[in-house]
Amino acid sequence: xxxxxxxxxSERYEFVELARKENCNFSQLCKRFNISRPTGYxxxxxxxxGNLSSLKDKNRRPYTSNNKTCKEIExxxxxxxxxxxxxxxxxxxxxxxxxxxxxxxxxxTISNILKRNGCIDQVSSDKSKxxxxxxxxxxxxxxxxxxxGWFKMxxxxxxxxxxxxxxxxxxxxLKACLYERTNIVQxxxxxxxxxxxxxxxxxxxxxxxxAGHDRNQLTALTAWLIRLGIKVSHSRPYHxxxxxxxxxxxxxxxxxxxxxxxxxxxxxxxxxFREWRNIYNTQRPHEALDMNTPLSRYQVSPRSYPETxxxxxxxxxxxxxxxxxxxxLSVQGIVFxxxxxxESQYVALRPTKTDGLLDVYYCHQKIKTLDLRxx
Numbered sequence: 001x002x003x004x005x006x007x008x009x010s011e012r013y014e015f016v017e018l019a020r021k022e023n024c025n026f027s028q029l030c031k032r033f034n035i036s037r038p039t040g041y042x043x044x045x046x047x048x049x050g051n052l053s054s055l056k057d058k059n060r061r062p063y064t065s066n067n068k069t070c071k072e073i074e075x076x077x078x079x080x081x082x083x084x085x086x087x088x089x090x091x092x093x094x095x096x097x098x099x100x101x102x103x104x105x106x107x108x109t110i111s112n113i114l115k116r117n118g119c120i121d122q123v124s125s126d127k128s129k130x131x132x133x134x135x136x137x138x139x140x141x142x143x144x145x146x147x148x149g150w151f152k153m154x155x156x157x158x159x160x161x162x163x164x165x166x167x168x169x170x171x172x173x174l175k176a177c178l179y180e181r182t183n184i185v186q187x188x189x190x191x192x193x194x195x196x197x198x199x200x201x202x203x204x205x206x207x208x209x210x211a212g213h214d215r216n217q218l219t220a221l222t223a224w225l226i227r228l229g230i231k232v233s234h235s236r237p238y239h240x241x242x243x244x245x246x247x248x249x250x251x252x253x254x255x256x257x258x259x260x261x262x263x264x265x266x267x268x269x270x271x272x273f274r275e276w277r278n279i280y281n282t283q284r285p286h287e288a289l290d291m292n293t294p295l296s297r298y299q300v301s302p303r304s305y306p307e308t309x310x311x312x313x314x315x316x317x318x319x320x321x322x323x324x325x326x327x328x329l330s331v332q333g334i335v336f337x338x339x340x341x342x343e344s345q346y347v348a349l350r351p352t353k354t355d356g357l358l359d360v361y362y363c364h365q366k367i368k369t370l371d372l373r374x375x
Contacts, residue, residue: 010278010282011033012043013282014278014281014282014295015029015033015035015040015043016043016044016047017282017295017296018295018298018299018300019040019044020044020048021299021300024299024300025302026040028300028302028304029300032194032195032196032197032300033195073103073104073105074113076096076101077092077096077110077113077114078113078114078117078119080092080095080096081114081119084256084279084284085119085256086252086255086256087284088107088111088114088120089106089107089108089109089110089111089114090107090285090287090291091284091285091287091291092107092110093105093106093107093110094285094291095283095284095285098283098285098293135166135167135245136166136167137167138167139165139167139168139170139297139298139299139300139301140165140167140196140197140198140199140200140299140300140301140303141166141167141199141200141201142165142166142167142199142200142201142202142203143163143164143165143166143172143199143201143202143203144163144164144166144202144203144204144243144245144246145161145162145163145164145173145202145203145204145210145246146161146162146204146205146243146246146247146250147159147160147161147162147177147180147207148160148161148162148250148253148254149250151258151263153262153263153264153265153266153269154264154265156178156265156266157178158176158177158178158263158266158269159176159177159178159179159180160174160175160176160177160250160253160273161173161174161175161176161177161184161185161188162174162246162249162250162253163188163189163192163202163246164245164246164249165199165294165298166245167297167298168289168294168295168296168297168298169245169249169286169288169289169294169297170281170294170295170297170298171249171277171280171281171294172192172196173188173189173191173192174253174273174274174276174277175188175270175273176266176269176270176273178266180207180208180209181209182209182219182220182221185209185210185221186221186224189225190305193228193305194305195300196300196301197300197301197302197303197304197305198228198229198230198301198303198304198305199230199301200230200231201230201231201232201233202225202230202231202232202233203232203233203234203235203243204232204233204234204235204243205234205235205243206234206235209221210222210232210234211234217327217337217338217339217340217341217367218232218339218341218342218362218367219339219341220341222341223339223341223342223345223362224309226362226363226364226365227309227310227312227363228305228306228309228310229303229310229363229364231364231365232365252280253276256276257272257273257276280294281293281294281295281298282295312345312346312363314346314348314361315348318348318349318350318361319348319349319350320346320347320348320349321346321347321348321349322344322345322346322347323338323339323342323343323344323345323346323347324343325343325344326340326343327339327340327341327342327343329347329360331349331358331370331372332372334370334372336368336370338360338367338368339367342362345362347360347361347362347367348360348361348362349361349370352369355373356371356372356373357369357370357371357372357373358370358372
């Protein structure tokens with residue numbers, strides 16, 4: 001059995017939850033988790049029969065004793081609050097219920113217990129606000145990707161790389177990085193693609209390494225994503241709300257892990273990130289999901305990661321041209337800058353409804369419009 005020792009409990013729990021999803025390709029899922037089908041069926045059977053002795057991160061023992069006193073329930077709430085200092089009454093209530101406890105008081109009562117014990121200010125409360133939220137209808141329709149602002153370790157900076165599924169808020173990637181570089185991001189994405197499959201679309205802001213000085217030009221990273229069959233989009237400049245869910249994830253990360261806490265090195269940050277990501281995905285109730293966990297709404301993509309890039313194919317009536325070494329293309333004597341990331345690659349030119357305008361496609365995605373009218 002090939003479970004990673006350092007995270008085997010969280011991986012087993014993640015596996016059985018994903019395996020129970022409707023229309024799950026069980027063989028494919030076992031392959032992505034690097035286990036055999038008999039091993040997968042064994043853990044799924046134990047999970048469904050309620051034998052959870054090996055899944056120590058989730059205590060399913062029901063809280064059914066009638067001898068429990070109010071003081072004991074209060075201690076239960078306060079102990080969980082110590083583990084999750086930023087959680088309020090609603091999250092604590094839902095988490096205790098998910099752990100199998102019953103007779104848990106209301107979220108308001110829990111908030112009052114926290115106030116009475118000095119855990120939150122008297123003016124603080126779990127106020128519910130009405131927001132108009134937009135989300136894609138299915139998992140993997142859209143992944144949001146970004147670097148959170150850096151924070152200082154002992155001698156270096158850490159740049160957290162985050163990738164979030166738009167529909168479920170599932171944390172696909174949470175990686176501590178020393179630099180904001182293409183090779184680091186690509187390695188993290190390959191690991192994610194192998195585990196969860198390919199999304200239909202990914203969106204990111206206009207910073208490095210997924211956008212250059214001209215945000216309309218491809219980078220090596222975005223060209224690679226397009227080659228994999230993923231549609232790439234960028235948020236509007238100075239409009240971070242386009243990446244709203246990932247920005248909100250950054251805020252949660254800052255409150256629960258980074259505020260008032262110092263880390264010595266990247267190894268320490270990586271360990272904390274792994275543990276917290278498992279809690280975020282599998283235990284932490286999410287208010288935007290009706291207090292369900294992201295894992296309850298996430299399902300792996302049926303599109304597997306190809307270890308070899310697929311060939312570039314265009315329609316038979318496309319005009320196919322090769323990009324020069326400097327990333328330029330000459331059309332009817334006019335030289336256009338396309339992208340240095342596409343040096344020696346082939347693109348397709350397609351006429352538009354306007355005379356003199358040509359659309360440039362790389363694989364499935366339009367990347368530029370050429371204007372031949374002004375020479």
